[in-house]
Structure formats: C-alpha cells, structure tokens
Amino acid sequence: xxxxxxxxVLVQGIxxxxxxxxxxxxxxxxxxxxxxxxxxxxxxxxxxxxVTASAxxxxxxxxxxxxxxxxxxxxVKGAAxxxxxxxxxxxxxxxxxxxxxxxxxxxxxxxxxxxxxxGPNTAGCVTPDEGFLGFMxxxxxxxxxxxxxxxxxxxxSLGTLFCLNVVSAGFGQSAFIGIGGDPIIxxxxxxxxxxxxxxxxxxxIVMVGEIGGTxxxxxxxxxxxxxxxxxxxxxxxxxxxxKKMGHAGAIVVGNKGxxxxxxxxxxxxxxxxxxxxxxxxxxxxxxxxxxx
Amino acid sequence: xxxxxxxxxxLLREVGIATPEGHLATTPQQAAKVxxxxxxxxxxxxxxxxxxxxxxxxxxCSDANAAASxxxxxxxxxxxxxxVDTLLIEQQIAIDKExxxxxxxxxxxxxxxxxxxxxxxxxxxxxxxxxxxxLLQLEIDINHGAKIADVRQMLSPAxxxxxxxxxxxxxxxxxxxxxRYDAELVEVNPLVVSADDRIIALDCxxxxxxxxxxxxxxxxxxxxxxxxxxxxxxxxxxxxKYIELDGDVGIIANGAGLTMTTxxxxxxxxxxxxxxxxxxxxxxxxxxxxxEVVLSNPSxxxxxxxxxxxxxxxxxxxxxxxxxxxxxxxxxxxxxxIHGTGDVEAVAMLKQRMDMEPYRDMDSASKAAVEAxxx
Numbered sequence: 001x002x003x004x005x006x007x008x009v010l011v012q013g014i015x016x017x018x019x020x021x022x023x024x025x026x027x028x029x030x031x032x033x034x035x036x037x038x039x040x041x042x043x044x045x046x047x048x049x050x051v052t053a054s055a056x057x058x059x060x061x062x063x064x065x066x067x068x069x070x071x072x073x074x075x076v077k078g079a080a081x082x083x084x085x086x087x088x089x090x091x092x093x094x095x096x097x098x099x100x101x102x103x104x105x106x107x108x109x110x111x112x113x114x115x116x117x118x119g120p121n122t123a124g125c126v127t128p129d130e131g132f133l134g135f136m137x138x139x140x141x142x143x144x145x146x147x148x149x150x151x152x153x154x155x156x157s158l159g160t161l162f163c164l165n166v167v168s169a170g171f172g173q174s175a176f177i178g179i180g181g182d183p184i185i186x187x188x189x190x191x192x193x194x195x196x197x198x199x200x201x202x203x204x205i206v207m208v209g210e211i212g213g214t215x216x217x218x219x220x221x222x223x224x225x226x227x228x229x230x231x232x233x234x235x236x237x238x239x240x241x242x243k244k245m246g247h248a249g250a251i252v253v254g255n256k257g258x259x260x261x262x263x264x265x266x267x268x269x270x271x272x273x274x275x276x277x278x279x280x281x282x283x284x285x286x287x288x289x290x291x292x
Numbered sequence: 293x294x295x296x297x298x299x300x301x302x303l304l305r306e307v308g309i310a311t312p313e314g315h316l317a318t319t320p321q322q323a324a325k326v327x328x329x330x331x332x333x334x335x336x337x338x339x340x341x342x343x344x345x346x347x348x349x350x351x352x353c354s355d356a357n358a359a360a361s362x363x364x365x366x367x368x369x370x371x372x373x374x375x376v377d378t379l380l381i382e383q384q385i386a387i388d389k390e391x392x393x394x395x396x397x398x399x400x401x402x403x404x405x406x407x408x409x410x411x412x413x414x415x416x417x418x419x420x421x422x423x424x425x426x427l428l429q430l431e432i433d434i435n436h437g438a439k440i441a442d443v444r445q446m447l448s449p450a451x452x453x454x455x456x457x458x459x460x461x462x463x464x465x466x467x468x469x470x471x472r473y474d475a476e477l478v479e480v481n482p483l484v485v486s487a488d489d490r491i492i493a494l495d496c497x498x499x500x501x502x503x504x505x506x507x508x509x510x511x512x513x514x515x516x517x518x519x520x521x522x523x524x525x526x527x528x529x530x531x532x533k534y535i536e537l538d539g540d541v542g543i544i545a546n547g548a549g550l551t552m553t554t555x556x557x558x559x560x561x562x563x564x565x566x567x568x569x570x571x572x573x574x575x576x577x578x579x580x581x582x583x584e585v586v587l588s589n590p591s592x593x594x595x596x597x598x599x600x601x602x603x604x605x606x607x608x609x610x611x612x613x614x615x616x617x618x619x620x621x622x623x624x625x626x627x628x629x630i631h632g633t634g635d636v637e638a639v640a641m642l643k644q645r646m647d648m649e650p651y652r653d654m655d656s657a658s659k660a661a662v663e664a665x666x667x
Binding site for chain 1 (some may be wrong): 397399400402403404433434435436471474476501502503504506507533535537545546547548549550551552553555556557558559560565568570572600601602603604631632633635653654655
C-alpha cells in the first residue's frame, strides 16, 4: 500500500481519542482525509470532515480510496468488512489482538473483492511529503524525508529506527510500509518488497523482518530476481524457542520460523543481512555511493 | 493457550466425535477406583504438551492394581516443564487402524488447513518430512467452510476400507470445533478404527488463539495459561510484556521489534540478556513499573534502555525511567539510547535530573552495558 497525496482517505473510528489525535496528525501532514465513520455520530462533523454511519455510506456520499481503522479488536471484523463491501482500494488495520478467525474472514472477503489489506497490528505506512496512514511519526523530520530508500518492517518501533538511521545518514525514503506483527497479515513481506521495488524512485530497499513464520523466506525468492539492492535485518536471533516475543507472529515453533532459516534464505538470494541495525547506513553508502 | 487432553476431548464429543470412556484421577486410590469400573485401561498424564508417551506419562494397565501403581509413578512426574497432578484414566480400545487428523490456521493461505494421514500415531512432522505423499491437505476458505465433497476429494488417495464417508464427516466436525472455539490447532492423533469398527479419537490436542480468549470465557477457563515466573506474573498483572531470561543485562525498550533487537545486539556483543520488556504501544506510560520489575531480578548487573519514539513518546518513557531510578536508587549502571518522537525533551531531562548523556546508538549503549555486566 503506497499512499499518495491525491488518495482519498476514510478514518473508521475517527471520533475516539486515538482516532482524533492521529486524524489531526494525518491532516497536518497532508493526508487527504475526506470522512470518518462512527454509527452513533453520523451526520456530525469531526476533524473538519463529515462523519457517516458506515464506510458504505461514506463511499456513496464522498467516495474514498483507502480506509484506516482505529477500532478495538472485537469490532474490527465488522468495520473491515464494511470497508471491503464499500469498495475500498485498501484497508489499513492498526489494531493488535484481533482474533485470528476474524482476520481470516477479512482476508477471504478482501481476496474476493480484490482489496489490499495492510496489517493487522501495523503502525501504518508513510510516503514522505505525500501522506501517511496510521500512527507513524511521519511529521518528524529526523525520521522521514523524501528520498530513494524503500523501507518495510513487521515492527513499527524497529522500522522507525531504520527510518531514523537512514535520514541521519543523509538519505530519505521513497516509502515506508509497516506490514504488521501478526501471524496472518494482508500485505506480506514479499508483497511490500514488490510494491517498493516497483516505485521508480526507489534505489535500494531495507527489509526489517523478525523470527516466526516463513514470510522472509518467501520474499527471498522475489529478492533474488531484483536488480535493486536489498538490505535486511531480522530481529529475534537471541530469542528463546517457543515464546511469543511481544508480537503474536514472532515465535519460533520447533524448527519453523528460525533466524537461521531466514538469514540463509535471504543471503542465498543475494540480500545483505545485517548483524545489528547500525550497519545499514554503511552498506547503503557502499551500494549507492555518498549522498549529495 | 494450550489445553490438556481431558479439557479438549469434551469439545470433540460436543460435535459428535467419539472418545473412549474415561474419568479423571488425582491419586492412585482414585485411579484404582476408576480402573475397576473400566476394566483394562490407559493411565494418561494430563499436561498440555506432546510427547507424553515418550516421557513415560502414558501406561497401559490390565487391572485396578496396575492402574494404581502406574498412577503412583506418573503423578508428580515432570514432563516438558509441567508437573503432572491430574490423570485421565480411559478404557483400552482394541485398535485396528490409526489415522491422523487436524485443522489449523495457515498463515500462507490466510485461511484454515485440514490435514489427514493414514500414518496415525506418529509424529506428524516426521510424516511430512519422510513421506509427504501420505500427508493429505485441504486448504479451506473460511467464508466457504469445509464442504464434504472437498474433504472426500482430499481423502481420495487414501485407502480407508469403506470408512471414507464417515471419516469425511468426522473431519467436517473437527472443522466445526476449530471455528466454534477459535482454535489455532485442533489435532486428533491417533484417530483410530477399533477392532469392532468404531471410529474413535484416542487423543486430542487443542490450542486456542490467545486473542480470542476474551470472547471464549467459558472454554478458556479450562485451558492451561502459559506458566509464568513470579516476576512474569507480576508484570502481566501490570499489563507489561515481560519475559524472564537467564542472562545479566537488563533490557527495557519500546515496541516488540525494537526490544527483540536490543536482545540481539546485547548477544551480538557477547552479553546475555536478562529479560525482554516492551513498554511500547499502550503501555508506554508504564516505564516506572517496568523498571521496577526488571530490577527485581537479582541477576541484573547492568541495564540498557533503548527508546525509539514513534507513537510512544521518548520524553514520557524516559521520565518514567528517571522517576523510578531516582526512587529505587539501584546499585548498577544504566545505559541509554534515545531517538525519535520526544527525544530532545528526553535528552534534556536526562541531563538535568541524572546528569547523563545517552549513547549515540543502541549498539554503543548495548556494548557498554555488556562490558559493565562483566565487571
């Protein structure tokens, strides 16, 4: 999901505390928020945009491209299905702790209607100087700057760190995609890698993965076919087996989802895998030359 | 959350999958009494883990005396970190064939996956690795559900001696359990055909999606929550994600990814992390209780605090750490790395209240913490 300044954005759960706070930040940054949803406050105006009873109604009244959800876990299924039914191009689901069964229903409906899902359990996505979805500090000039590095991350905090390192070294981002820390997510590592690769302004990609699942291994197959350099860091090499490390998806089960399996697959595909995050800048300079 | 066999089997019976007659016992005397009513029986340790048989936690007994003696051996046994305090005593079944059946969530297809094999009673990972053609699989789109015709199609390569229809139906029932109770995995190994031609689930493994626990309160109450250390339990009550590890470098960071990475970086420089503690997301104002928990571990010899503010603000988190640090006045060194939202305010606060500067990045802060822990 690459957000553009021309994209019309719906905020479901706009009137809540987080919804309000982050809608204001998104608007200040230039995100084109056109409406919000809260069935109990339909007909009112919030953050300067109309509030509707549903995403379907918002689509009829003002139209939108992407919806971003500030919705508690047990209500996400209904809200996401509403956005899918409305005909959204994409739905960004920030919420953590959504039951997996609900996520599977959402994914199935999205697939049928050709709707992109970002998340769940993501901090969102940022296209510097254009807009952002979610709760990323896009407005912080030390963290985000328009440039040529595509960054994708399962973790919001760690993705932020890489964004910061890239900017402090004089680079900037073509786009940032937070894919989320849940075991089942809509936009996978491979999907995000492809989206960033296809952006003409992207010159190199930083992929921030973590233990658990097989998404990095699948992405490695695509990375092997890429002309642009890919640099990866995989979090969780020091994590014990069988423990969920904060993210529901970050767990090594038996011999599945291990650090080694991911690192081996990525290195075999020609990806530079970093030992620690500090190395990213050096490798970028080597691959892209000094920044003017 | 995992369930012990005795808590999982009622879920099967509810949808019409047969299980052997059985009762619980917590003493050898009770075991003998149950065995008396059942005749030849199996005494099974009730702990939420596999490999109970290999660990000696399952014994076949011919009569009540044997059952009492087996119960005496098994009660109190440690299996994969669980102490056995409950036994399930079940009637022995004369087995003709052993199959494997399961339904689980599948991250790749983003739906459910049904598995069946005629190689029951074995470790299914071994079947998948050594004879993959024996592991039959059906991907299920949850919006369409498990259709009997699709299940029959999946089963078609297997020779089930005329039981195809009945087994297909059992698999659909298993899928019902999976959906109704928010399972991550529901597995029957073995699913047997008895000598008198009944199809019976001899064992059942069930694990529930942790995120669904709030809407499954009744069933969840019979599950086995993850075993926590005293400190982990205290942290959990405070709403913090804390995992105790066996090292001596304490770690506090915001966000799961950054916290894991701080552990990795500490390990990379030759140190051993004492814990995982994440105070990001909703808990970013909980730096103070977080620090108290980390410092309650007597093994901690140095501490690295690694913040990268996004949604979580560095100044709020740092203030919590400083408040707790000044109050508790621990006798160990602390090393900061602070970047992102609110970092300028946080760094100024650190200078003013603790007369300290943060390290340039997490690598240098972690390295310093590792060296300090060595001294």
